[in-house]
Amino acid sequence: MQGGGEPTINALGQFKLTTAGGFIGSTVNFTQSNLLMVIGAGLVLLLLYVGSRKRAVVPGRLQALAELAYEFPFRMAVDQIGPEGKRFFPFVFTLFFFVLMGNLLGLFPFSFTYTSHIAVTAALALLVIVIVTIVALAEHGWRFFTYFFPSGAPVWLAPLIVPIEIISYLSRPVSLSIRLFANMVAGHVMFAVFAAFVVMMGSWHGVGMVAALGPLAVNVVLMGFELLVAALQAYVFAILTCIYLHDAVHLH
Amino acid sequence: MDVAAATKLGAGIAVIALAGVGIGIGNIFSALVTSIARNPSARDQVFGLGILGFALTEAVALFALLIAFLILFT
Numbered sequence: 463m464q465g466g467g468e469p470t471i472n473a474l475g476q477f478k479l480t481t482a483g484g485f486i487g488s489t490v491n492f493t494q495s496n497l498l499m500v501i502g503a504g505l506v507l508l509l510l511y512v513g514s515r516k517r518a519v520v521p522g523r524l525q526a527l528a529e530l531a532y533e534f535p536f537r538m539a540v541d542q543i544g545p546e547g548k549r550f551f552p553f554v555f556t557l558f559f560f561v562l563m564g565n566l567l568g569l570f571p572f573s574f575t576y577t578s579h580i581a582v583t584a585a586l587a588l589l590v591i592v593i594v595t596i597v598a599l600a601e602h603g604w605r606f607f608t609y610f611f612p613s614g615a616p617v618w619l620a621p622l623i624v625p626i627e628i629i630s631y632l633s634r635p636v637s638l639s640i641r642l643f644a645n646m647v648a649g650h651v652m653f654a655v656f657a658a659f660v661v662m663m664g665s666w667h668g669v670g671m672v673a674a675l676g677p678l679a680v681n682v683v684l685m686g687f688e689l690l691v692a693a694l695q696a697y698v699f700a701i702l703t704c705i706y707l708h709d710a711v712h713l714h
Numbered sequence: 715m716d717v718a719a720a721t722k723l724g725a726g727i728a729v730i731a732l733a734g735v736g737i738g739i740g741n742i743f744s745a746l747v748t749s750i751a752r753n754p755s756a757r758d759q760v761f762g763l764g765i766l767g768f769a770l771t772e773a774v775a776l777f778a779l780l781i782a783f784l785i786l787f788t
Binding site for chain 2: 697
């Protein structure tokens with residue numbers, strides 16, 4: 463909320479980038495977004511390092527978590543792509559945890575969600591689609607282009623099917639990036655809007671103070687929902703990458 | 715009609731899309747419940763698919779919601 467005149471809700475201000483890390487940070491444009499990326503990557507590395515240090519036969523809590531963190535993307539890659547999935551497991555693992563950490567770290571107060579910037583998600587989606595195309599070309603050579611014309615379809619339908627298939631192939635990075643970005647932005651804007659309602663109602667005093675508990679409760683529920691969405695969107699991003707890789711390896 | 719009123723109306727119209735998403739998500743979960751009720755042992759596999767479908771459908775809702783937010787707050 464800004465003072466003076468009609469109260470307005472400043473919902474998009476939370477996505478503004480500022481430099482972090484003092485003088486050096488502002489010189490090389492090291493933003494708080496980059497800082498959180500580093501923290502997220504560090505946390506994952508720390509979990510895997512500390513969790514796999516003991517290597518007990520009966521895992522403790524931390525080791526069990528580390529094993530779960532390893533096995534979940536591994537199952538996902540192998541189940542979706544097939545036995546060849548082992549080759550792509552590091553890629554899927556990295557993507558999954560990068561997105562998951564971005565979504566989860568953004569839920570802390572005074573934090574920043576780096577996946578709420580289309581620049582970040584679009585870069586990830588383009589990386590996925592470029593790698594998928596390279597894998598498909600390396601695996602099948604020129605036969606890759608039969609992907610755009612499903613076998614068994616009548617030849618005279620080719621002028622219709624081929625453009626549709628090409629458009630659907632090219633729209634993958636668009637939908638992949640916008641889905642994640644829109645989810646994060648919408649969730650955090652919702653937080654900001656309901657938080658502003660709390661302030662607005664609280665400024666009425668008396669009955670307003672009681673009424674303000676309503677939006678506050680909504681925000682608490684939203685936080686639970688956003689935790690679900692954070693994990694879900696990371697899962698969706700990773701599983702769609704797996705599905706695209708499956709298409710690249712097996713061609714339909 | 716002044717611009718401020720038109721903006722608010724536009725944001726309201728933009729979220730009509732949520733009706734379709736509501737139907738879609740309802741369909742997904744009704745199918746999920748039916749399939750688990752028929753074959754409880756398939757729960758683990760079907761549940762993941764259902765959640766995937768939910769997330770993909772929910773994304774459509776968020777596209778509409780994002781447009782509404784952009785109209786309201788920029």
